[in-house]
Amino acid sequence: MKRAAAADSFEGDDEIFVAKKSMLPTAWENDPAASLASLRHVFGEHGGVNMSIEASATFTVMEPETMRRMFTGELGPDRDFFIYSRHFNPTVLNLSRQMAALEGTEAAYCTASGMAAISSVMLQLCSSGGHVVASGTVYGGTHALLTHFLPRICNITTTFVDITDHEAVKNAIVERRTKVLFFESISNPALTVADIPELSKLAHDK
Structure with a gap:
């Protein structure tokens, strides 16, 4: 599996984000x-018909050369070589492959x-100096990340908008600087519903 170079969509509360545009038929x-x-x-x-759940944090390597x-990246999860479960383990890798198939992404x-x-x-x-446009009704933890941590540590700033006001969203996007348009499909806890197709079109147009 290739590591994500760009994010197309994600489900934050479901603990999964799907990366890259579809390469499937x-x-x-x-x-x-x-x-x-x-x-x-x-x-x-x-040989079970369902894969085993891998509970190990680390994995056995028999040969130093392997x-x-x-560690140089020549052998990796795509060829069933695992180092440490925080990077990948077989169970999570299999889940990610199935999620990619369900979402129609690479x-x-x-x-x-x-x-x-x-x-x-x-x-x-x-990167440093980057800009995010975000819904004003995102989850509190996300709001804290965008308003406190990213500006202070990474020099990444955010403009919050009413995500249902598409003109305001359009005006908030700064050419060559805004990298992310962030919103929740239905916000937590305000239940603001975002028009995902229209917002996606607006972002791609910009």
Whole structure:
């Protein structure tokens, strides 16, 4: 699996974000069952029809040369070589492959929490001096990340807008500086509903 170079969408509270635009055939995008059926099936450790849940934090490497190749990135999870569960383990990798298939994307990355997913996306897409346009009704932890941590530590600033006012969203986007338009499909706890197709079109146009 390739590491995410850009984020197309994510579900923060579901602890998963989906990365990269679809590279699957168009017909599969509307048929999650077909997408799942096309995946390589991973069997359990002893041949079970479902894969085993991997509870280990670290993994055995028998040869020093193999470890060198793993730490330089020559061998990785895409070839079933695992170093440490915080990076990848077989269970989480299999989940991410299935999520990518269901969402019709090239790759997905699973995290331990919604805030981990959101932070990963922000720090991947924004560098020092970057700018975010965000809904004013995002989850409190996300609001704190955008208003306190990112400006202070990373020099990344945020303009908050009424996400239902598309003209305000459009005006808040700064050309060549805004890297992320961030909102929740239904905000927590205000239940503001975002028009995802229209906002996505607006962002891509900009």
